[in-house]
Structure formats: structure tokens, C-alpha cells
Amino acid sequence: MAIKTLRSKILTTLTIASILTVVLAIFGIVGVNHVARTATITLNERMPILKCCMRTQHTILLEESFIDNVLLVQQYDEIGKIRILEEKFQNSLVVFDKYIKAIFLGTESNAFKNSSEGLTYAEQERNGLKKDIITKQVPLKIKEFAKQAYTHHTSYITHAKEIIKTQKKILSLKLAGKNEAVKKIKSDQLVAIRMAKHFKEMINEILDQLYLAVDRYFENANEEIIATQDLILKLLLSSSFVIIFFCMIFGIIISKSISKPIVKLTELTEEIANGNLSKRLKIKSKDEIGRLADSFNKMIKEINTYRSNLEKKNKDLESSHEQLEHVIERANQMAFEAQVSSIAKSEFLANMSHEIRTPMNGVIGMTDLLKDTDLTPDQIELADAVTKSAESLLSIINDILDFSKIESGKLDLESIDFDLRTTLEGISDMLALKTSEKGVEFICDIHNDIPSRLKGDPGRLRQILINLGGNAIKFVEKGEVSIHASLENETDHEVTIKFKVIDTGIGIPKDRIDSLFDSFTQVDASTTRKYGGTGLGLAISKQLVELMGGEIGVESEEAKGSTFWFTAIFEKQTSSKEDSFVVMEDIKGQNILVVDNNATLRRVFSEYLTSWGCRFDNADNGEDALDKIIKARQRNDRFSAAIIDKYIPGMDGETLGLKIKADPTLCDTALIITTSIGQRGDASRLKKAGFAAFLTKPVKKSQLYHCIRTVLGKTTSPKKELPFVTRYTIEENKATDTPDQLNLNILLAEDNKINQKVATSMLKKMGHNVVVVNNGKEAIKAYNKNKFDLILMDGQMPEMDGLEATKKIRKLEDKLKTESSNETSAPITKCPTPIIAVTANAMKGDRERFLAAGMDDYIAKPIKKADLAEVIARCMKG
Numbered sequence: 001m002a003i004k005t006l007r008s009k010i011l012t013t014l015t016i017a018s019i020l021t022v023v024l025a026i027f028g029i030v031g032v033n034h035v036a037r038t039a040t041i042t043l044n045e046r047m048p049i050l051k052c053c054m055r056t057q058h059t060i061l062l063e064e065s066f067i068d069n070v071l072l073v074q075q076y077d078e079i080g081k082i083r084i085l086e087e088k089f090q091n092s093l094v095v096f097d098k099y100i101k102a103i104f105l106g107t108e109s110n111a112f113k114n115s116s117e118g119l120t121y122a123e124q125e126r127n128g129l130k131k132d133i134i135t136k137q138v139p140l141k142i143k144e145f146a147k148q149a150y151t152h153h154t155s156y157i158t159h160a161k162e163i164i165k166t167q168k169k170i171l172s173l174k175l176a177g178k179n180e181a182v183k184k185i186k187s188d189q190l191v192a193i194r195m196a197k198h199f200k201e202m203i204n205e206i207l208d209q210l211y212l213a214v215d216r217y218f219e220n221a222n223e224e225i226i227a228t229q230d231l232i233l234k235l236l237l238s239s240s241f242v243i244i245f246f247c248m249i250f251g252i253i254i255s256k257s258i259s260k261p262i263v264k265l266t267e268l269t270e271e272i273a274n275g276n277l278s279k280r281l282k283i284k285s286k287d288e289i290g291r292l293a294d295s296f297n298k299m300i301k302e303i304n305t306y307r308s309n310l311e312k313k314n315k316d317l318e319s320s321h322e323q324l325e326h327v328i329e330r331a332n333q334m335a336f337e338a339q340v341s342s343i344a345k346s347e348f349l350a351n352m353s354h355e356i357r358t359p360m361n362g363v364i365g366m367t368d369l370l371k372d373t374d375l376t377p378d379q380i381e382l383a384d385a386v387t388k389s390a391e392s393l394l395s396i397i398n399d400i401l402d403f404s405k406i407e408s409g410k411l412d413l414e415s416i417d418f419d420l421r422t423t424l425e426g427i428s429d430m431l432a433l434k435t436s437e438k439g440v441e442f443i444c445d446i447h448n449d450i451p452s453r454l455k456g457d458p459g460r461l462r463q464i465l466i467n468l469g470g471n472a473i474k475f476v477e478k479g480e481v482s483i484h485a486s487l488e489n490e491t492d493h494e495v496t497i498k499f500k501v502i503d504t505g506i507g508i509p510k511d512r513i514d515s516l517f518d519s520f521t522q523v524d525a526s527t528t529r530k531y532g533g534t535g536l537g538l539a540i541s542k543q544l545v546e547l548m549g550g551e552i553g554v555e556s557e558e559a560k561g562s563t564f565w566f567t568a569i570f571e572k573q574t575s576s577k578e579d580s581f582v583v584m585e586d587i588k589g590q591n592i593l594v595v596d597n598n599a600t601l602r603r604v605f606s607e608y609l610t611s612w613g614c615r616f617d618n619a620d621n622g623e624d625a626l627d628k629i630i631k632a633r634q635r636n637d638r639f640s641a642a643i644i645d646k647y648i649p650g651m652d653g654e655t656l657g658l659k660i661k662a663d664p665t666l667c668d669t670a671l672i673i674t675t676s677i678g679q680r681g682d683a684s685r686l687k688k689a690g691f692a693a694f695l696t697k698p699v700k701k702s703q704l705y706h707c708i709r710t711v712l713g714k715t716t717s718p719k720k721e722l723p724f725v726t727r728y729t730i731e732e733n734k735a736t737d738t739p740d741q742l743n744l745n746i747l748l749a750e751d752n753k754i755n756q757k758v759a760t761s762m763l764k765k766m767g768h769n770v771v772v773v774n775n776g777k778e779a780i781k782a783y784n785k786n787k788f789d790l791i792l793m794d795g796q797m798p799e800m801d802g803l804e805a806t807k808k809i810r811k812l813e814d815k816l817k818t819e820s821s822n823e824t825s826a827p828i829t830k831c832p833t834p835i836i837a838v839t840a841n842a843m844k845g846d847r848e849r850f851l852a853a854g855m856d857d858y859i860a861k862p863i864k865k866a867d868l869a870e871v872i873a874r875c876m877k878g
Helices: 006-072 076-104 120-128 131-137 140-176 179-273 288-371 377-408 420-438 458-474 525-531 537-547 599-611 622-634 653-662 682-689 701-711 727-736 753-765 776-785 802-823 846-852 865-877
Strands: 416-419 441-446 453-456 480-490 494-503 552-557 561-572 591-595 615-619 641-645 670-675 693-696 745-749 769-773 790-794 835-839 857-860
Touching (some): 076 140, 140 179, 179 288, 288 377, 288 753, 416 420, 420 480, 441 599, 458 480, 458 494, 458 537, 458 561, 537 552, 537 561, 591 599, 591 622, 599 615, 615 622, 622 641, 622 653, 641 653, 641 701, 653 670, 653 682, 682 693, 701 727, 745 753, 745 776, 753 769, 753 865, 776 790, 776 802, 790 865, 802 835, 802 846, 835 865, 846 857, 857 865
Parallel strands (some): 591 615, 591 641, 745 769, 745 790, 835 857
Antiparallel strands (some): 416 453, 494 561, 552 561
């Protein structure tokens, strides 16, 4: 059958080689087995023959001692001993006869004919010594030596018997006193003894020759084994060489059948690489090489076809390339137009921000100034409505601008130092005003382990919390809204803080939570009509949170409320240490009672008291509170103070306070009342009722601390009578601990007349002197004529804007500094003047541009009095 594949060729070669290897292995096994069998036979032959020789020699030695023992017998009473020796001698004759005749010669011994054992013993010995092997394999020469030994041994026995017989006669004659006869017999005995010893010596010589014959026999057997082994090894080596030679020949044949077509294939491949596609492989084998040749020829044919198609495509591609160049040129033009459009969009956003915020600054500022004048209650209400409307409009504008900045990639975060606790308390004050209008409880819970001095963007953090808090307040009709801040993670350089805004409002359906943070999305259409809103706040908050490196989410249940949470990463301030809040020893250990029906607020107050080392107890209604105060007095552990909510259910806080003060045993307890809804006249009425302090919620931690110390008489106030404590008196007491701020001479550069009035009025109420100019050129002139402590510089002004004016002022200061240092070594009296940018622009990079121009700080319109005071204080400290 023909071999059709390379695989079958290789398999055939391996099969033949395997068969030959198996044959060689079998041959080797047979040869080894033959050598082992020959060695075994030789061993089995040698051992019994040697055994027979040893026993025969032992018998001869016994017989030699026998003659000497017989001759030593001299006394009559020792004839019995001769008889015993004769029996032993007879036994040795039997043994000798058995081994020499029955074993070596293979014949029956006459010694056993008259024995009771007969031939049984001899047969057993022959069987035990492997008779078949010995009688058949013992060489003839060894048998001849054994026969001679047997013959001489017969003569020896004859003379030995004669010696015994004469010895008996000698003993008898000695007893009879026939000495002459003894001498004659002794001479005959000596002849027998000499003959016996002669035959004994001949037997020993024959036995020695027998030993030498046995040794030569086994030496020949060993040589035969070695020769057989050498022959087998030679045959194995010869077979191995034959098999290797055959495999090499067959391998060469197969390699040539494989390599020859491959060489042809390689040569043809080189021809094809050189561009010659006309040649073909001419291989007609039916194996893989043949199929490879057919496939290769088909491939060459396909390449020819592909080349012709490629030439045709190249022509088409050249024409397409020309069209592509026109398209690329058009695309570059469109990209340039898009870049110009993006720049125009950014400029439009900046201009729109400036144009909207500028009049809004006037509306809000003028309204605040109007509210400071003498107005009727109706006018105050109208002014408040204007302020709320303006702030709502400003909030919508900020959301739209922020969303536009997000869409255009212009939104960025600041990285400035700020106090987290101060920021959150300021947000709480703002949100608490809204909750008090709706009669909703507001709580701010800041965990004690959060670092306060951080670095980040407090403005964007404030924007997120006000957005989430405003939404919570918007959708809550009763219950509470709370802000919680806790430490999520902390390293040596940064912290991750988790914020939660929790409300007891209408909740959010589960099927709407996933789309809650999408732009222009509300829970349903009716909420827009009922509660208002653009649907941008949560989308912007999500973007801001992600910029802060955090996440945002919501958990909600319909009709039960919602919890909006987010995390943010802030750096720790490296240049300043945390404010160490020192708790005075006089407040530690004081027993305080917290009375409030809100569990969250009770927990917050409890954490405050725990951090100060106070002891405390809680009550959620007036009756329980009064009972606990009475029992504490009875066990002589009275409450030093009680913090009472004004609107606790059942017995309200004011009634509870009246009952405590009416009891002489309880009236020494200092009473602090808290409320989220303050009304005119509350403070004076509560003071008359016996309350020592009146605080509006949310109550700040520092406010509560100073309030408790004040009502317990632990302060250093020189007044004998303790004042009625409110949040305002606490702030006033703090203010007395710091020196009054000096009046500043301030240059205001602003082109809008209304904004000039607003800013001037705010600055003068702060106690500062103000010089107003309309543009940058006038600002430079005023700077050259007067010495100013501070400059407020608007960003966009006609003739010369704030950036250019600031750069020129800084150049003038540098020039003045250089001239002063050249003329005199005296200290320079005019230091660089702090310049604050006041701008309606709020785009990405505005702050950086202002600072790069030489300005010291930045405040965005519309300006609020508190923000303006804060930035002025910050610059003057710097």
C-alpha cells in the first residue's frame, strides 16, 4: 500500500524502529536469561560436590584418630572401649561408603545391605543433593579419582580391622601373661599399621587431586559463562548498530523527500518576491508537500488577480485622495470656525455674566440699603419680597451659567484655605432662615473628629449644600431638615468628608431616582408648578462633587423623606495648625438637662456636652423633664442648667420654665431656651419668666459653650448681674476680645453708578473712607495723588479695565521701591497696596488672571456686606 502523507511516512519509520528495538530487547532478555540459568546450574552443581568432598574428608579424619585411640587401649577393663571404637569405626565406614560410592559413583553401597535402614537413607541423601544433576554432570575424571579413593579405602579398612583384631589378642595375652606371644603379634600389628597409614596417605593424595579436579571443572564453567556473556553483548551491539544504520538510511530518504520540495518552494518564493509571478511549482506527490504546492500555485494566481485589481484601485485611490485633500481642507476650516465659535461662546458667557450680575448687584444692594432706612411694616415686607425675588433670580442665573460652563469645559475649582466649621455654620444660618419661615426644624451636626482647617473651594461646597438643603426645605411641609458632616477617611495630607442632607419631606419614587441627577429633570411635571426650579441644581451638584473627587447619591422613600449624600476630598492646611478649643475646667462635670422632642437634636447636644466633659440627661417632653429635675434635687445631684426647646409637645418650654422658677428648691437651675421660630418680644418676655438665655436654632457649638459658661457665672465679666444671653450678646462678647479694626482709606474703581452707591454705602457703614473713580485711568491718577490702604478694582471698565490698571499700579510701586532703595537706606514708607478684584465675571480662569495681574484677592458680584467685610479683613491680615 502506497504511503500518501508525510505523517504516515514518519509513523512507518517510527514503527519499524520500534519493532527492531523490541526484537533487540527480547534477544537481550533471552541472552541474559541464558547466562543467569548457566550460572545457576553451575552453582547448583558446585555446592553439593563441595559438600560431598568436605564430608568425605571429615570421615577420613575421624578414621585417623580411630587407629591412635585403639592402640592406646592397654587395660583389660578397656576392652569395652575398643568395642565402642569399633562401632564408631563401622559408622564412619558407612558414611564413607555412602558419599563415595552412592553419590560420586552413583552405585549402591554394600554397607547398607545388612543395615536396617537399607538404601532409604542413601536415596534420601541422593535426592537432597540433587542426584540427577550430580550423577549426570560430574565429569568422568572426578569419578575416577573417587573410584581410586574408594579402592584404597577398602584396603585401608582391611588393615584397620586387622589392627583391631590384633589389639584384642594383645590384651587377652597380656591378661594371660604370655608376653612372648604378645611380642610376635605386635610385630604383625606394626605391619598392619604401616599398611593402613600407607593407604591413608594415598587416599589423602587422591582426595587432594579430587579437589583440584573440581576446581578446574568450575573454572572451566566460569570461563564458559563469561564467553557466553561476551557473545551476547557482541550480538546486542551489532544489532544496535544495524538498527541505527537502518534508521539513518530511512531518515535520509524521508528528509530528502521533504527537503527537496521545500528547496523548490523557497526558490520560487524568492522569484515571487522579485516580482516574477509566471513560474509554478511542479510537484506531483500526493502528500502534504503536494497539497502545499497546489495551494501555493493557487496563491500565485490569486496574487496576479489581486495585483491587477490593486492597480485599478490605485487609480481610483488617486482620485479619492484629491477629494480627501479638499475634505481635509474643509475640515480644518470648520475646526478653525469651531474654535472661533468656542472663544466667542466663552466671551459671550463672560459678557452675559457681567451684564446680568452688574444690575443684580444694584438691585440687591439698593434693597439692602433701603431696608436699613425707616420703613413701615408693609414697606419692609415689600423690600423682603424684592430681595427674595432677586436672590431667586440670581440663583437661576448662577445655575444657567454654571451649566454653560460645564458644557463648555470652563468650570474649575479654587484651592484656598478655609475653615470648614465656619463655612458649615454660615450655611446653617442661611438655611435656618428658610426653615423658620415654614415652621420646620433645622439641625447642623458636625462631628468632632473632622479637621477644621482645610484647603479647597468653600464656595462650591457652599453651593452644593445650599442647593441640596434648599431642595430639602422646598419639599418639606413639617418635620425637620438636617445637615450632617462626618469623617470618611484621613491621611497625613488630605481628608475625605461625607455630607448628608436629610429631610422628612415627600420623598422620591424609586423609578425616578436614577434620572434625578440628569439635566432639566424633575420628579414629575407637577413639582415644577408647585415648588418651582429649573432642574439644573442636582446636575450641577453632581459635576461639582466629581470635580472634588467624590461621589453623590440619594436614598429615599415616598412620604417618609430623603437623604442626599456626597463625599468630597480636601487637602489639609500645612501653614496653620488646628485651633485648639480649650475647655475650661469650671464647665467640666456640670450636670446639664437637654429637653427637646427632636431625637437628632438631643444627640447633637449630647455630643457637644460629652466633648466638654459635662454630665447630662435627656427628656423629650416637659413632664418628664420636670420629674427628672425634682429627682435630681432629691438625690442632691441637681442640674446646673437646662436647655429647653420652646415648642416641646404637651407642656411647652416656657411653661416648664415658669414651673421650675416657681419652685424654691428648683429655681437655682439656669434655664436656656431654644427655638427655630423667633418672634418679636420673645426675648423680653422670656427674661421676665426667669430664663437666663434665648438662642435661635441652629445653635452653634461655640455659641452653646459660651452661653452655658455665661449663665453659670463662669465668665470673667466685671458686671455683678449676669446679662440676658442671646446669640448677639455672645458675638459682642467675642468682639470685645479682639481690638477694633482701624478705619481704612479705600479707593473704589467702578463704572456703574448704582454699584458705586451700593459699595460706598456698605464701606461707610463699616467705618471706612471711600474715594470713587469711574475707570482704570482715573484709578491710576488717584493712586498717584493719595495714599490708600486698599483698592477695590472692577474688572470691566471703559477706557482702561481693572487688569491693565492693576499692572500699571504694580509697575509704579516697583519703580518707587527701586528709587527709594537707590536714594536712601531708610525703610520704604509706601508698601504694595492690597488690590481686590470686584467683578461680575465668573468664568474659569478669572481668579487666576486677576491674581496673575498683581491683585491680592477676588470677590464676585453681587456683593454682600458680610462677604465684602471678610475679604477686606483677609487682605489686611495678609
